[in-house]
Structure formats: C-alpha cells, structure tokens
Amino acid sequence: MNELLKVDHLTVDFSTDQGTVHAVRDVSFCVYPQEVLGIVGESGSGKSQTMYSVMGLLADNGKIMAEDILFDGKKIHESAFKNHSEYEKTMQHIRGNDMAMIFQDPMTFLNPVLKIGTQLIEPLQNHTKMSKKECEQKAIELMRQVGIPSPEKRMNQYPYEFSGGMRQRIIIAMALACNPKLIIADEPTTALDVTIQAQVLELIQDMKEKLGSSVIMITHDLGVVASLCNRIAIMYGGKIVEIGTDKEIFYEPKHPYTQGLLNCINNPEDDDKDLQPIPGSPPDLLNPPKGCPFVDRCEKAMKICKQQMPSATAFSKTHECACWLNELKKREGKK
Amino acid sequence: MEEKELMLDDSLFEPLDSSEKNNEFIAVESKTYLQDAWRRFKKNKLALFGLIFLILITLAAIIIPMVSPFTYDGQDLANRNALPNMVHLMGTDKLGRDIMVRVMYGARISLTIGFVAAFLNLIIGVIYGGISGFVGGKVDMVMMRIVDCIYAIPSMLYVILIMMIFGSNMFSVLLGISISSWVGMARQVRSQIQTLKQQEFSMAAFVIGASKKRILFKHLIINCMGPIIVSATLMVPNAIFTEAFLSFIGIGISAPQASWGTLASEARGLVQSYPIQIIWPVAAICLTMLSLNFIGDGFGEALDPKKR
Amino acid sequence: MNNTEVILKVTNLKTHFDVTKGMFAKKQIVKAVDGVSFEIHKGETFGLVGESGCGKSTLGRTIVKLYEPTEGTIEYKGQDITKLKGKELKEFRKSVQMIFQDPYASLNPRMTVGEIIREPMDIHNIYNSAKEREDRVVELLKIVGLKPDHIRRYPHEFSGGQRQRISIARTLALNPEFIICDEPISALDVSIQAQIINLLKNIQKEMGISYLFVAHDLSMVKHISDRIGVMYLGNMVEIGESSDLYHNPMHPYTKALLSAVPIPDPEIGKSKKRIVLQGELPSPLDPPSGCAFRTRCPYATEECAKAKPQPSMINGRQVSCFQFQAGIK
Secondary structure, eight states: OOOSEEEEEEEEEEEETTEEEEEEEEEEEEEOTTOEEEEEOOTTSSHHHHHHHHHTOOOTTEEEEEEEEEETTEEOSGGGSSSHHHHHHHHHHHHHHTEEEEOSOHHHHSOTTSOHHHHHHHHHHHHSOOOHHHHHHHHHHHHHHTTOSSHHHHTTSOGGGSOHHHHHHHHHHHHHTTOOSEEEEESTTTTSOHHHHHHHHHHHHHHHHHHTOEEEEEESOHHHHHHHOSEEEEEETTEEEEEEEHHHHHHSOOSHHHHHHHHTSOOTTSTTOOOOOOOSOOOOTTSOOSSOTTGGGOTTOBHHHHHOOOOEEESSSSOEEEOHHHHHHHHHHHO | OHHHHHTSOGGGGSBOOGGGOOTTOOOSOOOOHHHHHHHHHHHOHHHHHHHHHHHHHHHHHHHHHHHSSOOSSOOOGGGTTOOSOSSSTTOBOTTOOBHHHHHHHHHHHHHHHHHHHHHHHHHHHHHHHHHHHHHOHHHHHHHHHHHHHHHHSOHHHHHHHHHHHHOSSHHHHHHHHHHHHHHHHHHHHHHHHHHHHTSHHHHHHHHTTOOHHHIIIIIIGGGGHHHHHHHHHHHHHHHHHHHHHHHHTTSSSOTTSOOHHHHHHHHHTTTTTOTHHHHHHHHHHHHHHHHHHHHHHHHHHHHOGGGO | OOOOOEEEEEEEEEEEEEOOOSSSSOOOEEEEEEEEEEEEETTOEEEEEOOTTSSHHHHHHHHTTSSOOSEEEEEETTEEOTTOOHHHHHHHHHHEEEEOSOTTTSSOTTSOHHHHHHHHHHHHTOSSSHHHHHHHHHHHHHHTTOOGGGGGSOGGGSOHHHHHHHHHHHHHTTOOSEEEEESTTTTSOHHHHHHHHHHHHHHHHHHOOEEEEEOSOHHHHHHHOSEEEEEETTEEEEEEEHHHHHHSOOSHHHHHHHHTSOOSSHHHHHHOOOOOOOSOOOOTTSOOSSSTTTTTOTTOOHHHHHSOOOOEEETTEEEOOHHHHTTOO
C-alpha cells in the first residue's frame, strides 16, 4: 500500500528561557489511506508537536529537523523548499485543501466576533472557485452533515451562542469543507462530556467513511483510541516506543510503558481489576535521558537502558517496539 | 546494526538497581520568585539602563548639592547667564545661580514627589481595591460608586483647589496628586482580586479555615503584586510630570525652591538668547520619564505570571 | 457495606445563584442544585457523576460551605451544618476537607510546599512547636510519596501529579474524617491518575476516611466508589451500588450516560451500541417543568411534565423516574 503521509526521522527542538526542550526526538511513522492512526501519549510526550511540525504550524521558537516528510508523494518539509515563503505558500495551500486539523479547544479557533456562517464561507471562497451563493449553499450543507439542526438559522449566530459540542461540530465542518485527504484531530473530545464525546467520535468516523480520508487521532484517552483507531502509536518522552494495530497494542503489548498504561486504566466492564500505577513522573525533555526515556519508571529496567536508546524490533508487519527486553529475549533464546 | 548489538556485554542486561532510578526528579533549579524575576529583568537591557540611570540621578541628587560650593538660592550676580564652564558645569541662570545644583535640587523635589505619590497610591489603592473586590456585594457597589464620583471630577481641579487652600508647596502638590490618582490603582486591584478570588487556591484557603484577613493578604494580594508594582512604577513618571506641569504654569513649587518644572518655566523667558538653560531641566525630565517607563516595562515582563 | 453509620446526610438540598444583571433587570436564578437528598456512610466512597453543568461540583462546594445553600439541610455526624458559625465552624473545617480539580490553580504560587502544607496546622494551632509541625510536614510528604527535600520548593517546579499529591498532603494535615474530592484526577495524565487513585485508596484504608468523589470520568468513579449517584441538571436521578449500577442502569439518563463511556478494549469498544441523546442540555436558568430530563428522554410522557418525580427505592436502588416507577421502564 502507498503511504499517504510518511514522516522520517523527525526531530523538534524548542529554545526556551531555561534551555532547549527536545520535544520530539527522532520519530518515524507513516499513515496509510483510509485508516485511523491513534497517537497516544501523556502531556509533554511530543504527540501534538509531531503533528504541528508536519502541518507547519509550529511555534516560532521551534526548530524542525527531518530527513523526509512525504505527503501524498510530495516532499513537505521545509528544507525541501527554496525559502521560507515558498514553504509557507505551499503549506497554506495544503492545509486548506488536503490536510485539515481539528483542535482541542474550539473556542480559540473560532473568531468570537464573526458569525459562524462567515467563518465557514470564507475558507470555501479562498480555496475553491465557487461563487458566494454556492459557498453559502455548501456551508449550509456542511452544517447539516455534521448534525447541526436548522443550519440556515444557525449561520447567522455567533460562536458564544453555540454549546461546546456544537462548536466542535462547526470545527469539524470547517475541516471537512474541502474534502481533505488527511484529518488531524488533536484531542478533539478532551474538553467535552462523555455523551457529547460519543457523538463527536461517531461523527468523525462517519465523515471519514463518507470522504474516504485518513484520520490521525492525537489523544491520551485509551478508551477513545480503542473505539476509533485501526493502528496505534504510543509516544513517550518524545519518542514512539511502540506502534501496532489496535489489537496488537491492546492484547499483546510489548513495551513496558504500554503494558503499564493498560494496567493503570480501568475497564469498567471488568469488576475487580486492581490498578497498577506506573511510579514516578514523565522525564523532563529539557534534559532527556540518554537511553530509553522510560528507564526511570520501568520495573524491568536494565543497565543498558540507562546508556543507550534501543532500536525498534519488528514483531509482525505492523507491530514494532523499541525496548532492550527484546534483545535480551533474543540472547536468551540463543543460549 | 545487528553486529553492533552483539558487541554488547551480557552484564549490561542485568536488572537496574532501583537506587539508580530517579523517577521523582525535578530538573529545574529551585529559585524564589524574586530571583527568577531579577533574572528576567536583567535580560531587558533598556530596563537595566533605566534602573542604572535612576540610581545615578538619585545619588547625584543626594550628593551634588551637599558637596557643591554653591547653594540653590545663592546668587552670583557678576556671573549671570554664564555658559557651561569649569566652575559652573551647567552654567548659571539669569540671577547667577548655579544650574547644576538647582537641577539636582529639583531632582530631589521631583523624585520625592514622584515616589511618595506612587507609594501613597499603592497603599491606598491596594487596601481600598482589595477590600472592595474581596468583600463584594453591596459593600463593593458603594465603594466603587465613590470611586466613580472621584473619577468624575478632573484631577487638575483638585490640585488647583488644594493649592489655593494649602499654598504652593510640596505637601499640597502631593496631596493634590494622590487624592485622585489612587482610584485607578483601586480599580485594577479590585478586578485582579475578583479573578483570584475564584481561583481554587483561595477556595482551598477558605476550606482549611483561614480567616478573611489571611486570605486577602497572604493569598490574594501577594499574587497580584506583579501588575500592582508595574502600575505603581508607571505612576512615578506620571506624578513627576504632573508636578512639572503645575510648576511650569506657575502654580507648583514656588521660588526660590526649584523643581524641574519651575526651572524649565524660568528658562522659558530666555529660550531665545540662552537656549542651553532650558535644555538641562527638560533633559532631566525626559531621561527620568524614559528610564521609569523602561523600568516599568521591565517589571511588567519580569513579574508577569503568565511567563512563568 | 457492613458499616452503615451515616456520616453525612443531605436532605432536599437546593443551591440557587442569583445571576440577575443590573439593578432593574428581570430576576434570573440558576438552579445549580435543585432538591438533592442522599446519605454517605462512614468509611465509604460515594461517587458523584454527571455532565458539566449538572451541579455536582456545586453540591460538593455547598457541603464544605463554600456556597450557602438556599434550602434544605446538611447533617454532618447528626449536626446540621448549614447554620454553623465561629468555633463550631472551625471544628467542622478541621474534620471536613476538600481536594480540588486543577493542581495548577489550587496551590498558592507564592508559597513553598512546606508553607502550603503547614498552613492548616498554623491556622488551627494543632501542634505546640514549630519543630513538631515541621516533622509532621515531612511525614505527610512521605505519605504522599514526595521527598523531604521538596519542602522548600515552589509549586510551579512540580508536575501535575506531584502537585496533586502536595494538595492531598495539605488536606491530610488536619486529620480529616471526610474529604470531598472535586474531580481530583481529571486534569492529570493517565499514568498519574492511577497513582492518585491508589494513594487515595490507601489513605482511606489506613485512616478510615469517607470520600465524596466528584468526577465525570465514569470508569474511574466506578473503580473507586462503593456507591454512585448520578446527577442531571441539579437533580439526583439515580443512586446505587457501583458495579450494580454500571451493569444494570435503570434511569434512562444513566443508561445513555453509561453507553457513551469509551471502553479501552478494541473489540468491545468498536462494537458497543451507543444511545445518542437528542437535543442539548437545557439551561439551568430555565429548567423544564416536572422531570428535568423529560426534554431528551425517549420514554417521556405528559405525566413527566406535570410534577417532579420523587426518588423511590427498589432493591437498594434509588431511582427518580415516573416511567420506571410505573413499571413500564
């Protein structure tokens, strides 16, 4: 299968007051057409920054280094362009047409003093050749698609007149306006209640099927991932520690962090599960550990883990995990 | 890759001792709030320059009139309207008084007025606004309507009225400036306190049984000190300017005492023949204003809680 | 529950807020909590769930007297606390404490960790000497899994989970018997949530503290609670034992809420049938007449609009629903 998005050895650094924060450290992954990839990680694990740097939306103090970022066969990392303005121009075009982003907090994305209708029509006019009338029709159609009742009336309302769930629907409508090939959803349901979350997740699933797009779902909620994603990448300390299909990750987790994560969430279907928390706190990426980022919290940590980052071992075509335990097993097998 | 891994010694695959793990590690160095603020303040070169200039001019204002052979009202009639020379570094005025001593003496008055007025504003504004915002309800409404009334009358009017009653001296200038300008501070503190009051840490203080006084001073006011200090700093040039303006139009500090405003006013008549005389007090006013504004800016950045 | 000694009894509690703007505007009242009754037993954890705006946090805050109730009584150990003043109020504060939601906002940024944890002891004068207090602070830090040398650091130097533990240490400083946990884990990362939950459980086991655990994350609430109360728009719609309530919800709102909980298991999660509620949460400024849920309830009839359903007990479950009481279900 051809990859829709391929990210090769991506590194992102931020220079701050306190020093350089190594937010993303040598991350590679790809997204196939029509799949939902979940990127799971705790806050500060670099999951959002990875996607921001792919979209060219990184904050000014961020610096991207990548061997290659390919989207739909085109190189889209900055060093492949002549200069910054060229890159910006291309990215702006891609962001409007082929890639769309759904943000965590819809309120920061919507302009509070503009009518919802205006905010929906504007990107349509910028990115398509439709007339104003057609754009209006399309906007109403989009609002109907995302399940907003009486869209003709709602077009003339302001963002504050919408509830949180409705605003998120508007954001999704805006993201879908140009039939994107890739939708990147950055914690789209974290700020919402469970009943609204269920509606929004269902909507994303429906839209994905209708449009045939791929979705990257950035989240920390394993429940959300389980009910939506086909493949899952687990990030920790700025690195992808394990990647695999949903079943591989949930039923045969290989990395101690993935195992730990699954042990410390409660499955409400299961009545007497004891939670086993992972001790300690995530590493500070100002000063990331030389070896495996998880070493300080890992039960099975070995001396080597402190000194060197393990490379990825493949367990199946889809399942990879970077952990020294795999090497240990191989050695024990040989003896 | 495969070969390199095989080079690794088996001993490296022994379990890591738990003492070698450091999972409650805190990378940032512990710094108190002030240390942190000072570190950020130092980065702002303009603010640093402002602070140095302010310290220099304060020292000069204290020392120069003490060591100089001239006094602010001593006349040297043989040497009137002298240009800067080795004896009188800034020259003399139309009555033969040494301009440098007069400018430095003026600095004493102007800076005193500026800082005392800002300090009074700070005290009155913080207490008034703090109580108003913290208690809320009807008390807040009455207190804020009083503020509105004070605000509604132009502040120049107070100053001129007070001058007429108490005469033209430092006390009445101070009273005139302070009587109306604290209301801005009070409003600012009130809105800050209202926001902080809703924060969970003040609720937490309430739940552990802290008294109202303790919550107001130990939890609320201390947390809005940053913006308060910034606006107090910016109030200093305001007060200096108001005083200079009053003296310039002739209702401020009266002769032979000199503030920067009076000096500029006196030199105004000679601006055609001896323009150098007006430059000194005006330069003093401008540079001090600039420095204080830079310092205020620097404080703003250094004390901004959002940047932490 | 073999221990049935009631520590907290809330009867028909109402907390209304006057949000009228301006002097001459029409009176507007938010009925955040509108007639809630329940009991909490000694040593148990009572979970309180509901969507944002349902009044669960207001209820918790009314119990610690952050808000004044409009009507109804709150009996703590048999004493009505709604009218407490002075010395008795101070005693009550020593015994009932609260853990807040946002670990970044609940600690005063200008105080060191030591000062924060010591403050309740200073206020209530529990120990005689500064040395004793200092020792107690170190002991509390150890209980919550932090190091004694963290005592001079400032809150902003800690991670969210560590801060929440500092907050728990402050709460424990007064040896309370009852703690209200107001969404203590919702701002934390998954791996840290379990740490805090287990810490709370251990503390409960050792000190016999009762909890009121307010949260919107049903799976965690189910894990920590002995009993769960479900709130909707200021009303308690259902109360029951936690696993019983999860597996066999009776009120139509509880059913919808539980069906929306994402399950961390790809096979169950992807095949789960969700009940999608129609419409939006009504404004608490103008709640529907009768049953608050009737505007979105698939089983609603005319009867539901006429009067508010009263709670009825069925097999140890308390449900407030006409349709359920009529047996139609």
